Amino acid sequence: MKGIVFTEFLDMVEKEFGYEMVDHILESSDLESGGIYTAVGTYNHAEIVQLLTHLSIKAEMDPGVLLNAFGKYLFDTFLKVYPHFFQAVDNAFDFLKSIDNHIHVEVKKLYPDAVLPKFETHENENGTLVMTYTSERRMGALAEGLIEKSIVHYKVPYFVEKNTLNEDGSMVEFLISPQQ
Ligand code: HEM
Known part of the structure; x- marks a missing residue:
């Protein structure tokens, strides 16, 4: 997983919970990287899972709730770092459709x-x-936070319904509907 995900996650934890929490989750996890991340580096995905798990335990919050909040935080980072992806379209549907066929490409x-x-x-x-x-x-909870914040960004409200399609959560469906 790219380092930007780790550096932004630790920034969010510091802003929302304080530096002691950052220190706690780094110390509680068994990290190949030693907990030192650069935005352009690449690290084992299991490290973010460990950091999230320890945050969830210590903060007594559901990991899905934390991951959703991180998605919203990450949205603002992407907006700052890659503004052209957001300017290329003028509505949430076109933006969301462009993730797979343009942005992530x-x-x-x-x-x-x-x-x-x-x-x-x-x-x-x-x-x-x-x-x-x-x-x-x-x-999927990270995607949910990113989707919800994309909708806020384009200023037209939509309902977002999330349905987990299989047991392990590797397939998740989002139904994004105009509000009546
Ligand atoms: C300008 C906008 C965006 C950029 C630049 C971007 C870029 C990235 C990058 C760099 C990663 C990490 C890949 C890795 O660690 O190897 C990532 C992962 C991810 N992106 Fe995007 N992304 C954008 C928008 C979105 C949006 C709006 C969504 C929501 C639907 C989304 C969903 C995800 C998810 C869920 C992951 C985590 C990896 C996974 O679940 O397999 N991205 N993205």
């Missing part, structure tokens, strides 16, 4: 070692955007 060109999720999108007859997330890394 460009990310992969920039960082060939990035391991990205798959998103299948289509609009149904009710004007709902159906977005299916597939990833062995099972970070």
Whole structure:
């Protein structure tokens, strides 16, 4: 997993819970990297899972809730670092459709070692955007936070319904519907 995910995660933890919490989760985890991350480096995905698990235990918060909050935080980082992806479209549906066929494609060109999720999108007859997330890394809650913040960004409200399609959470469906 790319270092930007780790550096931003630790920044969020510091802002929301303080430096002692950052220190605690780094100390409690068994990290190959030694807990030293640079934005362009690549690290074992299991490290973010350990950091999240220790945060969840210490803060007594659900890991899914924390991962969703991190998705929202990461959205703001992407907006700052890659503004052109957001300016290329003017609404949330076009933006969300562009992740799999444009944004993550460009990310992969920039960082060939990035391991990205798959998103299948289509609009149904009710004007709902159906977005299916597939990833062995099972970070559907991160996708949820990113989707929710994308909607806020484009300023037209939508309902987001999340359905986990299989037991291990590697396939998650999002139904994004216009609010009546
Ligand atoms: C400009 C916008 C975006 C950029 C530049 C971007 C870039 C990235 C990068 C660099 C990673 C890490 C890959 C790795 O660690 O190897 C990643 C992972 C991920 N991205 Fe994006 N992304 C963007 C928008 C989004 C949005 C809006 C969503 C929500 C649907 C999304 C969903 C995910 C998820 C869920 C992962 C975690 C990996 C996984 O679940 O397999 N991304 N993205």
